[in-house]
Amino acid sequence: xxxxxxxxxxxxxxxxxxxxxxxxxxxxxxxxxxxxxxxxxxxxxxxxxxxxxxxxxxxxxxxxxxxxxxxxxxxxxxxxxxxxxxxxxxxxxxxxxxxxxxxxxxxxxxxxxxxxxxxxxxxxxxxxxxxxxxxxxxxxxxxxxxxxxxxxxxxxxxxxxxxxxxxxxxxxxxxxxxxxxxxxxxxxxxxxxxxxxxxxxxxxxxxxxxxxxxxxxxxxxxxxxxxxxxxxxxxxxxxxxxxxxxxxxxxxxxxxxxxxxxxxxxxxxxxxxxxxxxxxxxxxxxxx
DNA sequence: TAAAACGTTCTA
DNA sequence: TAGAACGTTTTA
Numbered sequence: 559x560x561x562x563x564x565x566x567x568x569x570x571x572x573x574x575x576x577x578x579x580x581x582x583x584x585x586x587x588x589x590x591x592x593x594x595x596x597x598x599x600x601x602x603x604x605x606x607x608x609x610x611x612x613x614x615x616x617x618x619x620x621x622x623x624x625x626x627x628x629x630x631x632x633x634x635x636x637x638x639x640x641x642x643x644x645x646x647x648x649x650x651x652x653x654x655x656x657x658x659x660x661x662x663x664x665x666x667x668x669x670x671x672x673x674x675x676x677x678x679x680x681x682x683x684x685x686x687x688x689x690x691x692x693x694x695x696x697x698x699x700x701x702x703x704x705x706x707x708x709x710x711x712x713x714x715x716x717x718x719x720x721x722x723x724x725x726x727x728x729x730x731x732x733x734x735x736x737x738x739x740x741x742x743x744x745x746x747x748x749x750x751x752x753x754x755x756x757x758x759x760x761x762x763x764x765x766x767x768x769x770x771x772x773x774x775x776x777x778x779x780x781x782x783x784x785x786x787x788x789x790x791x792x793x794x795x796x797x798x799x800x801x802x803x804x805x806x807x808x809x810x811x812x813x814x815x816x817x818x819x820x821x822x823x824x825x826x827x828x829x830x831x832x833x834x835x836x837x838x839x840x841x842x843x844x845x846x
Numbered sequence: 847t848a849a850a851a852c853g854t855t856c857t858a
Numbered sequence: 859t860a861g862a863a864c865g866t867t868t869t870a
Binding site: 847848849850851852853854855856857858 | 859860861862863864865866867868869870
C-alpha cells in the first residue's frame, strides 16, 4: 500500500525546471533527470524548451538548442560567431535594412531547426556551408541555382541573404529535374530519420555540435540496431513522464517510454525513410 | 549493474 | 491494427 505514487517524494530541485519562481511545480526525477509528473500537470501544458534551461537565460534562448544535450555547444557556437564573424570596427555601422544581422541569422537557423525536427534540408545546409565559407563544397556549374547563384554580393550579405533565402525563397532552388543535386553527396548522411549533414561537413563548417545532427547521424550510420531518439521533436524535448499512460504505468513490464515522450521519428517505420522533404514540398527518394 | 528504452512478438 | 508484454541493447 505504498500510496507514494507520483506525488510521493518530489524534491525541490525539480522546481528548478520551472522558470517561474512561484510556480508550484513539484516533480520527481529519476536518474536520468526525467520527471514523473501527473498528466494533468504536465501533458496538458507542454513546457516550452526554454523552460528546461537552468536559468531561463534569454541569451540561451537565442542560441541553437533544443534539449539538454546541446546546451554547451550553444555558447561555443555563439562564441565562434563573436570571435570569427565580428565585423571590424569600421564596419560596425548600421547594416542595410534589408540585410539580416547575425543575430537574426541565428534565430533564423534556430527556427529552421525547430521547424524541421532538427533536420537540415539541402537549402538550409547550403546556407550553413556558405555561412562557414564553404561554398566550394557545393558542386560547381550552376547546379545549385538559387543558392550559389547570387553574384555581386558581398560575403557578409551572401551569408545572411542565402540563409534567409534558404528559408523563405526556396522556389528557385533546383532539385533534380534538370537542376541536379547541388551538393557534394559526401556531405550528407542519409538515414531512416532523414538526411543529415555529415560530421565532416559539420566540423568543417564549425557546426560540429549542431544539435543531434552529428550524434544521430553517427548513431545510425554505425549500423546499430536501435535507433535513437531524434532529440528534436516535441516528445523528445519533453522531460516529464506523464505517469498515467500505459507505458508509464507498466514501466516495469512494458519497458516503454512514456507515450508522450515517444520520439516522433521512432514512431515512424524505418522503411518509411530515405526520403527527403524538398523545399518545394515534394518528397525526394534516395532509393526507389 | 540497474534503469531506460527500442524492436519484436503476441493478443484482443 | 493498436496496445501490451517481453527480449535485448544502450547508457550512466
